[in-house]
Amino acid sequence: MKPDPDICHSARLARDKRFDGRFYTAVKTTGIFCRPICPARPPLERNVEYFGTAAEAAAAGYRPCLRCRPDAAPGSPAWGLVSTTVQRALNLMRREREAQSIEQLAERLGITSRYLRKLFAEHIGLSPLQVWQTERALFAFSLLRDTNLPIGDIAYAAGFNSLRRFNGVFKDIYQRTPSEVRRENSTADAKSGNSSVAPVQITLSYRPPFDWPALLEFFAARALPGVEQVVAGENPQQGMYQRSFELLGQRGVLRVAHEPEKGRLRVSVYGEGCGAVLYPLREKLRRLFDLDADSEAIRSHLQPDPLLQNVLQRNPGVRLPGAWDPFEYTLRAILGQQISVAAATTIAGRVASRYGESFAGPGGESLLLFPTAEQLRGADFSDIGVTRTRANTLRHFVAATLNGEIDFDAPDLDSFCAQMTALPGIGDWTAHYTAMRGLSMPDAFPASDLGILIALGDEQQKATPKQALARAESWRPWRAYAALLLWQSLKLHSPKGGKK
Known part of the structure; x- marks a missing residue:
């Protein structure tokens, strides 16, 4: 979808924050592309062209602006309007640390690689590899500028198993090497570190308005002791969200604070080796807090x-509170059938304490990891305070997840709800509530x-x-x-x- 030049022209001259991440301005005379909020002097209209995504601008030969930093822009809601298959492909690409071949991606989607290439060309104008490389290079740039992680660790975190390949892709996009960017950033040593004690910090931008207090209130009422915690601040905008996690074999703790004046969330990640999972972790958090929602479009549609x-x-x-893990949330939704939020949270806490694993947090406190489907294999749930019928539903759900009957990458709402309601004890409410929060549909x-x-x-x-x-x-x-x-x-x- 090509941006409307008239709208883009007005938005960039006004530096309208509502359009940040919706389009990028590329300047023909400098070879640089910028966010619409860039503080630099606006170029003449005859010298610019507009792109819907940073990947498109980079693929056209423009390099990212070092002043407004396209790597820090909110996600593009435009890609949420592409075909369902392309959107599913993008989600799969962003979920994994490493790149997948076009054949692997197509197989997971149940289509041919030729058809997948055609869909990307038609809806995005780029190949899956071009999208992957540009997104990962932008992410690597943010780590080079905002952390003092070693360059080798940054390359790995961005999904490159070869430092040489990382350097080559990065230089193609930024016209400079990662080492040159690191040297230009003289304040890196004073920023987040890479030890097991000091957290690695990343930021997640959004387009305002953003109802952070409502999100925190929602999560606070459902926080599992030992797994999640919501800490209130002096005012509603200053609260903090904390969660323990295990991702791609790495355990850690994340803490999320709001920086409303900068239109972003600041995430502190604690745990040795957690730098390797920063990219999929970032994507999970963007969904958890619904950071790529098009609030203005939603408001305009619902306000009548x-x-x-x-x-x-x-x-x-308004933002849709998401879930860290679809399996975890679906199990919690089943527990929540026909009982109050407080009761459901209490019972879910018992599942975490009796079947999950404990580990020491950054301050030595004891934390819990919510159990996976594999860890719940064989659990009969008779000791958590649910009825025999509900325990039977939980067992069927765990088994269905393990044998592939429940697909959390279902192509659409109806398909997922059909899978869920085929299980005993699960009706439309549970299916839709899980799709709403667990899958962010x-x-x-x-x-x-x-x-x-x-x-x-x-x-x-x-x-x-x-x-x-x-x-x-x-x-x-x-x-x-x-x-x-x-x-x-x-x-x-x-x-x-x-x-x-």
């Missing part, structure tokens, strides 16, 4: 509904949720699921965001609240 309008005005920047809608039915009802009675679905038709493809707004509306207008 009078029920949602008031909540949007009071709480701009924006059009998922748990129509039978009590809170939604209360919010859509009147003083005499709540709505029916059929009425909720009919009302939600006009909210597509953002029904999941509408569900969040409905839950928030209960706090504004009624002492009653929904279960989720």
